[in-house]
Amino acid sequence: MFKKGLAILLTVILVAGLLAGCGQKTPEQAEKTKLKIAMVTDVGGVNDQSFNQSAWEGLKRAEDELGIKVSYKESRQDADYGPNMESLLDEENDLIWGIGYKMGNLVKEEAEKNPEQKYAIVDYAYEKTPENLVGVVFKAEQSSFLVGYIAGKMTKTGKVGFVGGVKGNVIDGFEYGYRAGVKKANKDVKVLVQYADSFTDAAKGKAIANQMYKDGADIVFHAAGGVGDGIIEAAKEQNKFAIGVDRDQSNLAPENVLTSAMKHVDTAVFDIAKSLKEGKFPGGTTVVYGLKEGGVDIAPTSNKHVPADILKEVEDLKQQIIDGKIVVPYNEKTFSEFK
Incomplete structure (x- = not known):
């Protein structure tokens, strides 16, 4: 009788153990799920x-x-x-x-x-x-508009630049948003525009930026991926300003990246x-x-070089864009209609 009872008890313990084991996963199983x-x-x-x-x-x-x-x-x-x-x-x-x-x-x-x-x-x-x-x-045109406004307010030469990677709908948003922002800040500022036909050729970006600086631009914004590394390098060597893109690029040249048009991918x-x-x-x-969804903005490090009064104006522009009072252009047609 005792042996029979012990066998039953062992069986119950074994079944309970198996059931408990079924509820747990090995590290390998957990990784697979x-x-x-x-x-x-x-x-x-x-x-x-x-x-x-x-x-x-x-x-x-x-x-x-x-x-x-x-x-x-x-x-x-x-x-x-x-x-x-x-x-x-x-x-x-x-x-x-x-x-x-x-x-x-x-x-x-x-x-x-x-x-x-x-x-x-x-x-x-x-x-x-x-x-x-x-x-x-x-809505990259929105953050580009804001950095364009900063460039238009801060240029000392009356000339700023834009360097695009490869021409297309996405980069159009950066270009025309930027140009509209510059125009909003000061309609007399000239915007030099050139495309690198690449998103990787940093040497070409540096050459384009150097030429723009030589032609009188003192701030150059890029929407050109790795090409922009060369543009920022040129700004550092020429002691001019560059504007970064997509991420806060101030770490690449803290004294020469004025701001960045961030796109929160x-x-x-x-x-x-x-x-x-x-x-x-x-x-x-x-x-x-877009701005409303927290998907684009200017870099948080912008206050290093951009005066507080201009940043205050930028905050007001952000709200106007969010409220629909300013509709930022994103291509040549909408830019030509922008007032």
């Missing part, structure tokens, strides 16, 4: 001091705060985009990001080929977005990760980030 999000950089690379780097910072924040497993594939040339997308698909990521408008068509094609896979794209909006894809765009990437984890992935839509 983590959400996985990855991104493909554009040719600027993950350390471009611009939007690729900002996107990666957003993913790293998602890793720290949301427990999501993150990774990236770096593209050295446009031809790398497709293979990198395929690699991330093979790695069974829950969400795959394409960083930059140059991947717009490719990401849509991938989404249509793989309807069970979720995708996201920075700086691209579709007329009809697949349900497994979300586009994220920024990191915030957008984190927000989409959070939505995915909560089961609210906004597929089939385009999410728009």
Whole structure:
């Protein structure tokens, strides 16, 4: 009788142990159940001091705060985009990001080929977005307008510059927003404009900036990815001002970066990760980030070189933009109509 009772007791303990074990995961199992999000950089690379780097910072924040497993594939040339997308698909990521408008068509094609896979794209909006894809765009013209206003108020020569990477709809927003801001500050200030036809050629950026400084510009704003590294280097060597883009770029030349037109790609990437984890992935839509949504702004370090009275005016302009009293132009047509 005693042996029978002991056997029953041992059986109960064993079953209880097994049931408890079923409710617990080994570290390996827990790792496998983590959400996985990855991104493909554009040719600027993950350390471009611009939007690729900002996107990666957003993913790293998602890793720290949301427990999501993150990774990236770096593209050295446009031809790398497709293979990198395929690699991330093979790695069974829950969400795959394409960083930059140059991947717009490719990401849509991938989404249509793989309807069970979720995708996201920075700086691209579709007329009809697949349900497994979300586009994220920024009103970069708004932050560009604000730094343009600062440049127009602070120039001592009456000339400022703009250097774009590759001409297109996204960079148009930076150019014409900036030009409108300069115009708002002082209609007599001349804006020199040139494109580098590259987002990576820092040497060309430096050459363009040096020529603009030689031609009388004392402040140059860039929206050109890695090209901007050369522009900021030229500003440092010439003891002039440059205006950074996408991230706060003051760390590259603290005495020569006047301000930066920030585009919070990191915030957008984190927000989409959070939505995915909560089961609210906004597929089939385009999410728009402007001043009102906290998606663009000027750099917090702007007060180092920009006088307090001008920053106060900038705060007033921000509110007017948010309230719809100022509609910032984003292309040549809207700029020609801007008053």
